[in-house]
Amino acid sequence: MFSPNSLQPRMMLVNRFSCTLKNQSVKIGHCSKVPRNVNMEKLQHGYLFPEIERHELIHIKKYPNANVIDLGIGDTTKPLPTIVTSSMVDFVRGLSTAEGYKGYGPEQGEKALRKAIAHKIYKNLDIKPSEVFVSDGAQCDISRLQLLMGPNLKIAVQDPSFPAYIDSSVIIGHAGKFVDRIGKYENIEYMTCGPQTDFFPDLHTISRPQLIFFCSPNNPTGHAATRKQLQQLVDFAKVNGSIIIYDSAYSAYITDNSPKSIFEIPGAREVAIEVSSFSKFAGFTGVRLGWTVVPEELLYSNGFPVLHDFNRIVCTCFNGASSISQAGGLACLSPEGLNAVQSLVDYYMENARILVNALTSLGLTVYGGKNAPYVWVRFPGSKSWDVFAGILENAHIITIPGSGFGPGGEGYIRISAFGQRDSIIEASERLKYLLYQEGL
Amino acid sequence: MFSPNSLQPRMMLVNRFSCTLKNQSVKIGHCSKVPRNVNMEKLQHGYLFPEIERHELIHIKKYPNANVIDLGIGDTTKPLPTIVTSSMVDFVRGLSTAEGYKGYGPEQGEKALRKAIAHKIYKNLDIKPSEVFVSDGAQCDISRLQLLMGPNLKIAVQDPSFPAYIDSSVIIGHAGKFVDRIGKYENIEYMTCGPQTDFFPDLHTISRPQLIFFCSPNNPTGHAATRKQLQQLVDFAKVNGSIIIYDSAYSAYITDNSPKSIFEIPGAREVAIEVSSFSKFAGFTGVRLGWTVVPEELLYSNGFPVLHDFNRIVCTCFNGASSISQAGGLACLSPEGLNAVQSLVDYYMENARILVNALTSLGLTVYGGKNAPYVWVRFPGSKSWDVFAGILENAHIITIPGSGFGPGGEGYIRISAFGQRDSIIEASERLKYLLYQEGL
Numbered sequence: 074m075f076s077p078n079s080l081q082p083r084m085m086l087v088n089r090f091s092c093t094l095k096n097q098s099v100k101i102g103h104c105s106k107v108p109r110n111v112n113m114e115k116l117q118h119g120y121l122f123p124e125i126e127r128h129e130l131i132h133i134k135k136y137p138n139a140n141v142i143d144l145g146i147g148d149t150t151k152p153l154p155t156i157v158t159s160s161m162v163d164f165v166r167g168l169s170t171a172e173g174y175k176g177y178g179p180e181q182g183e184k185a186l187r188k189a190i191a192h193k194i195y196k197n198l199d200i201k202p203s204e205v206f207v208s209d210g211a212q213c214d215i216s217r218l219q220l221l222m223g224p225n226l227k228i229a230v231q232d233p234s235f236p237a238y239i240d241s242s243v244i245i246g247h248a249g250k251f252v253d254r255i256g257k258y259e260n261i262e263y264m265t266c267g268p269q270t271d272f273f274p275d276l277h278t279i280s281r282p283q284l285i286f287f288c289s290p291n292n293p294t295g296h297a298a299t300r301k302q303l304q305q306l307v308d309f310a311k312v313n314g315s316i317i318i319y320d321s322a323y324s325a326y327i328t329d330n331s332p333k334s335i336f337e338i339p340g341a342r343e344v345a346i347e348v349s350s351f352s353k354f355a356g357f358t359g360v361r362l363g364w365t366v367v368p369e370e371l372l373y374s375n376g377f378p379v380l381h382d383f384n385r386i387v388c389t390c391f392n393g394a395s396s397i398s399q400a401g402g403l404a405c406l407s408p409e410g411l412n413a414v415q416s417l418v419d420y421y422m423e424n425a426r427i428l429v430n431a432l433t434s435l436g437l438t439v440y441g442g443k444n445a446p447y448v449w450v451r452f453p454g455s456k457s458w459d460v461f462a463g464i465l466e467n468a469h470i471i472t473i474p475g476s477g478f479g480p481g482g483e484g485y486i487r488i489s490a491f492g493q494r495d496s497i498i499e500a501s502e503r504l505k506y507l508l509y510q511e512g513l
Numbered sequence: 514m515f516s517p518n519s520l521q522p523r524m525m526l527v528n529r530f531s532c533t534l535k536n537q538s539v540k541i542g543h544c545s546k547v548p549r550n551v552n553m554e555k556l557q558h559g560y561l562f563p564e565i566e567r568h569e570l571i572h573i574k575k576y577p578n579a580n581v582i583d584l585g586i587g588d589t590t591k592p593l594p595t596i597v598t599s600s601m602v603d604f605v606r607g608l609s610t611a612e613g614y615k616g617y618g619p620e621q622g623e624k625a626l627r628k629a630i631a632h633k634i635y636k637n638l639d640i641k642p643s644e645v646f647v648s649d650g651a652q653c654d655i656s657r658l659q660l661l662m663g664p665n666l667k668i669a670v671q672d673p674s675f676p677a678y679i680d681s682s683v684i685i686g687h688a689g690k691f692v693d694r695i696g697k698y699e700n701i702e703y704m705t706c707g708p709q710t711d712f713f714p715d716l717h718t719i720s721r722p723q724l725i726f727f728c729s730p731n732n733p734t735g736h737a738a739t740r741k742q743l744q745q746l747v748d749f750a751k752v753n754g755s756i757i758i759y760d761s762a763y764s765a766y767i768t769d770n771s772p773k774s775i776f777e778i779p780g781a782r783e784v785a786i787e788v789s790s791f792s793k794f795a796g797f798t799g800v801r802l803g804w805t806v807v808p809e810e811l812l813y814s815n816g817f818p819v820l821h822d823f824n825r826i827v828c829t830c831f832n833g834a835s836s837i838s839q840a841g842g843l844a845c846l847s848p849e850g851l852n853a854v855q856s857l858v859d860y861y862m863e864n865a866r867i868l869v870n871a872l873t874s875l876g877l878t879v880y881g882g883k884n885a886p887y888v889w890v891r892f893p894g895s896k897s898w899d900v901f902a903g904i905l906e907n908a909h910i911i912t913i914p915g916s917g918f919g920p921g922g923e924g925y926i927r928i929s930a931f932g933q934r935d936s937i938i939e940a941s942e943r944l945k946y947l948l949y950q951e952g953l
Contacts, residue, residue: 102810102818103783106754107723109813110663113822120828123620148616158609161837162602168800169598176588176798180563209649209801209835216830220660220684223550240829244660283547314546343543358616359836360608361649370542373549378542382553388560389680390656395649395835396799397601 112224112246115258121236121477122146128461129471136469142500144428144489145471147292147447149356151420151493153401154413157355160404161397168397175396180388182207182364183399189406190364194349198336200366204380206387207402209394210363211322211350212237218318218346218365219245221379221386222284229282231274232263233293233475233482235320238286247284256480265481268440272296276305281313287335288320290327293478293487294449295441297331303338310344316371316379317345322363325354325418327444342368346379351398353446353491355405355414362398421446424497425490431501432488435508446490449475453484460486468503552664552686555698561676561917562586568901569911576909582940584868584929585911587732587887589796591860591933593841594853597795600844601837608837615836620828622647622804623839629846630804634789638776640806644820646827647842649834650803651762651790652677658758658786658805659685661819661826662724669722671714672703673733673918673925675760678726687724696920705921708880712736716745721753727775728760730767733918733927734889735881737771743778750784756811756819757785762803765794765858767884782808786819791838793886793931795845795854802838861886864937865930871941872928875948886930889915893924900926908943 118124125145133141167173181187187202208214215237224246230238239261242248249260257263262282264274272294287306289298298306310317317335324333332338335345350363371379404410425442432439438451452460457474464470464486473489475482490497558564565585573581607613621627627642648654655677664686670678682688682701689700697703702722704714712734727746729738738746750757757775764773772778775785790803811819844850865882872879878891892900897914904910904926915925930937 102812103751104754104812104814104816105723105756105784106721106814107662107666107756109815109817110661110822112663113661113825116825120825123828146617150614150616152610152614153608155609158605161605165598165601165605165837168593169595170592174590174592174796176590176796177586178799210832212832213830216660220656221550221553222547223552223686224664226547237829244826244829246663281546283545311543314544316545316547344545356614356616359618359833361832361835372542372544374544374546375549376544377549382550385553385556385560386684388563389677389684390653392650392652392801393799395801395838397605397837398835 112244112248115243115248115251116240117251120240121473124477125471125473128465132465132469139469141469141471142492142496142503143471144492144497144500145473147353147489147491149353149358149417149421149491151356151417153356153360154410154417156407156409156413157401157404161401164397164400178393178396178399180391180393181205181384182394183396183403186399186403186406189403193406193411195334195336195366198334200336201369204366204368206365206367206383207394207399208363208365208391209361209398210352211320211348214348214363214365215318215320216241216244217386217390218348218383220390221383226283227260227262227281228284228286229262229264229279230286230479231266231288231291232480233266233478233485234286234288235292236478238288239479263479263481266291266294266296267481271302272440273298273302273305276309279309282315285310285315285317286320287317288322289331290323290445292323292445293441293447293473293475293482293485295443295445295447297327297329297444300330300332300338303332303335307335307338307340307344311340314374315344317341319345319347320349321347322350323353323445324349325414326422326446328422329444331444336366336368342370344371346371351402351405354418355402356417357398357401360398360401362394362402420494421490424492424494427497427501428488428490431505435505437508442490448488448490450486450488451484452486455484457483457486464504464507468500468507470500470503552684552688555683555688555691556680557691560680561913564917565911565913568905572905572909579909581909581911582932582936582943583911584932584937584940585913587793587929587931589793589798589857589861589931591796591857593796593800594850594857596847596849596853597841597844601841604837604840618833618836618839620831620833621645621824622833623836623843626839626843626846629843633846633851635774635776635806638774640776641809644806644808646805646807646823647834647839648803648805648831649801649838650792651760651788654788654803654805655758655760656681656684657826657830658788658823660830661823666723667700667702667721668724668726669702669704669719670726670919671706671728671731672920673706673915673922674726674728675732676918678728679919703919703921706731706734706736707921711742712880713738713742713745716749719749722755725750725755725757726760727757728762729771730763730885732763732885733881733887733913733915733922733925735883735885735887737767737769737884740770740772740778743772743775747775747778747780747784751780754814755784757781759785759787760789761787762790763793763885764789765854766862766886768862769884771884776806776808782810784811786811791842791845794858795842796857797838797841800838800841802834802842860934861930864932864934867937867941868928868930871945875945877948882930888928888930890926890928891924892926895924897923897926904944904947908940908947910940910943
């Protein structure tokens, strides 16, 4: 069933467009003398998630009566706890009173929120509030960290991984040329993280990167790195002088004893920056709130503290997260708020269990779903985009093709557990029917 | 009275710190092998506005009982209209219901808001909603535009101007070395905009910049460029193949017939990007909402549309403005909302008139305050930082030293009219008393 069909990644469209530019005169507009940014030119195709949405829209147009279930983009669906919205309502109401009005806040975030993140999220890890920078989300801070570090660094990323690491690296200028034959950028080190190595890179094969992007629990594989693995990573970074940019956006979903923060690992304060978010932790995907921790001990090769430069980036290139979102974030970190957001996490994890059970009952090899709200399903011998297309065409379910997360994701699809329960049950039934029928 | 005193810009502190690094061993932490970003190293001092806040804190510590009036940072002080907060309250309440919950929105902004900006702000200027990108503020989009364009472009900025243009240019890598002798970066063209040329650059003296940052009404001078001036600017850009990054964040304050958008000028769609904001227009400094217009006709030298690449930046390096702030922005653009925010603008402009009258009554040369909420006051023969320090020390009023906006601001101070009325009246009286006493 999973034969190639008309669904293709955007790459082809862009190539066609480039040809048009080369061979035809421009019909509208006026060519400035500003050359197109060579880094933007190197990007291979549209950013993954808008691409998936584009496919969804095409499908809906083709089957206007189909009940399409979206388990693609990891977008939260459960309402926010009222304790969180009540705090935001009070704050917003205050904005129309003389006493409650607030203009610019500190670029680094409200003191109370920085303190709450330091003390509630990192408990006894001795993170100082002054090391916490409140942001409008992890993806935004990844780009600000690229601006901070500047171009032409030697970087390494997990393969597969969240595409913003590679795409933002291309945009700032680390990546070098894209090599079609292998589907990789020549100056980026792709650290294969597959089941054969317990989803952790074989560090003996990795050269000396300056920046290491590492996400745990990993998006898309759902694997939470173990304490032993993370200690290896920190030791590797220390020996090689690397800085780890550690993304813990899914740490609230860890159910076993895997570390929830890189700062649980001895030595991490000297080698790591941690980026995180309220998006998946508290359903803030649309509200927009995250944070980044830059420890004082983290220094450039000349001894200058990274913290000082990141503070400058935050003040110059950002102006603080919305004060309303920050009021909501603070409510999430109250004792009642923490309980309430935990129940959201539990709900999505029950979804993940339902999906995992349905897929394993078919004899498929399934990863994730235990410490993360993503299920990572193997389809040996198939191309991810074909599997994606087949499931969409025949079961009207949106997933994400694993190869969208890097060459190491080929042959897999990612299924998000962030749906409503009835959709998850319906999707499980449809997948069982479809895949059983097809004899997979 | 305005003799140099202990208040000095942060530059000196940074220099001292660098010396420490060079001459002493590092006491905490571990030097990575990641070199400090050479562009960050080129930044000359702390970002202006946090520097001003730092001085304010020192002053408050020195005079704990003083009634300090802050007319420094252009921060709004009037409560938001209830029509705006009610809409946000309804939206936030909805977030805790199954029907009202919303996760990720489109990265480019909600369709309804893009449409409202295109049709209400730009009325009959034929801006398409698809050309409007909703942001979390103009300063943030200026940095995203730098990422878009990439390093090593020849740029020109108004002198004086909002410091984010130059600082973000340094960070991305356009600026070259800072030349102490003249107080300028060697690769940035400073377009002097003083009273002798009606606050518009003498374009005959400007070489061929690739990017031109232009802000009207200008921050800090308060000058709104005339239609004739802007037509010259657009023609200059077209002839030279430049792209104008036009900041219209204060356009709501224009009271005469000066254009409120660069797109009022014939030909601008082929040469200009416009960055703007709800911050000053609607008191959203803390709420965080802005937008950028990239016209379809704007093309790189190879004919590729700038719009396509900016869309990619917005999808990859940003994830949309807070959905709550967007609900508030939409309410601002309803007929009742527009009336309500106009009354905020009128209030601040009455403040500006009070300040202008007080200062001109002393015989001072005063600009601005007519089309912008900033008053730009000349102190011939004095250094801006000395005037700033003298006013702070003797009248307990925070202003901004003009030289913080570039060498062209030397000898001026900027006074913000974004205060509460009683503070503005009190500040006017104090300034009259102080400056009359001092015989200025």
